[in-house]
Amino acid sequence: MTTATPKIEAANPFENALQQLDRALHYLDVSPGMAEFLRRPHREFTVNFPVRMDNGEIQMFTGYRVQHSIVRGPAKGGIRYHPMVSMDEVRALSMWMTWKCAVMNLPYGGAKGGIIVDPRQLSQGEVERMTRRFAYELIPIIGPDQDIPAPDVNTGAQTMAWIMDTYSMTTGTPSPGVVTGKPVSVGGSLGRSEATGRGVMYTTLRALKHLDIPVKEARVVVQGFGNVGAVAAYLMQEEGATIIGVGDVSGALYDPNGLDARDVLAYARGHSNLIEGYPKAKAITNEELLTLECDVLIPAALENQITAANAGQIKARVIAEGANGPTTPEADDILRQRGIMIIPDILCNAGGVTVSYLEWVQDRQYFFWTEDEINSRLERMMDEGFYAVLKIAQDMEVDMRTAAYILAVRRVVEVAQLRGFYP
């Protein structure tokens, strides 16, 4: 007698990233050695470091930076502060950055970093000292031509200003190009803070057009109400869509007649950046939020939100991945069978790193563009990325994620082959 062993879903984001890569490799003529080269992160850095807390005591923190690839250019990717940060998470996120930059044809490799911390538990001064010490520890491996950090979960423009300052003071050279996502007055770019959400909006509009869904009839649900989710929500609303649900770590809100995303955001700003208690909508759970009947679901929080456990209940027609890695490979299979179109993370949320690239270019030439110039370049680049991926999906009869991976892996492999392997 055989007993059926239930398939245990990998919760490990790096396992998921490797599975996604393997699916694309299936369609490509890549040698086993080259495939292994793509699978292994180039460089992994771990540091344990002390920070003096406000009460005078020393607390130890652990930080990571993984450079998955430097084939197409300097390593590029954000730094996140979160209690669930782990080496495998950072590995996955760094690999996703490699593919994201390649899909967008940016001259970058991929990297990611993080500190295991809940910054809500720290004072502003403690966050600053932790950031500066981590930045100091990163100096041997980051730089405008080596590896360029940026904001990610729970980090932002102020974090980048501290990293830029620590790097510049330590090396003796003002170096705005060492990080992107800086405040505009420190060499940041206009449009950068909204760029990820704006890119989500641009790709979502194109997916709706492809599916013949008028944006004015589109009902949108957004999970995560930070820098990506909130911006995507109000920009979609400005395009005429109805935002019927939003959620964050504190809970979720529902209004079938439409929420005013900017009003929810103003409320959150006055309530520790949380939407809980917002009076003009019905409170629902985060599980209910994900399975609301809608046209567009925008997961814009963390990894592993859409899994084999809930993919069967999702009632969206398009999933626009504002977050990195929100959908597991098992969930992907279920959604594909159900005919739900996914705009994959490495395309959908690439607006952030795309404007990071524009910021870095401006920093290198000390010449800055207008916000209109930035937004129109971003729209053009997202448009190119979206249609390049859609064409592969149609020509090769694959889903959008596999198509995006095929495009990205081809581009990385082409450069790796032309450059050759040193020595």
Ligand code: GLU
């Ligand atoms: N953290 C963002 C991302 O996941 C932005 C990275 C960047 O701008 O380098 O794409």
